[in-house]
Amino acid sequence: MPSLDYIKLDQFLKQMQVAASGGQAKVMVQSGEVQVNDDIELRRGRKLVNGDRVVVAGQTFIVDLRALS
Structure with missing residues (x-):
């Protein structure tokens, strides 16, 4: 698998199972719930x-991008 240089915030929230979908991640971020x-x-x-x-x-x-790749 290719190594990642970065991951986008909404993708990270889905990977960590904080957000169930991209739409939910978008709402969480845009409403100021994420630091x-x-x-x-x-x-x-x-x-x-x-x-x-x-x-x-x-x-x-x-x-930790190595853990996500």
């Missing part, structure tokens, strides 16, 4: 890289 590296992120296409910290619904996730 990336301590900042509220309103762009669902935000590119996440290794080590980025995503906080949503009281859960914290550290991006």
Whole structure:
């Protein structure tokens, strides 16, 4: 499998099973429910890289692209 340089925020939320669908991920992001590296992120296409910290619904996730590929 090719290695990933990044993953988009909405795809990451689906991978982590925080959002059941892309539509749900979009709503979560656009309503300000998601933080990336301590900042509220309103762009669902935000590119996440290794080590980025995503906080949503009281859960914290550290991006590890090797685990996702």
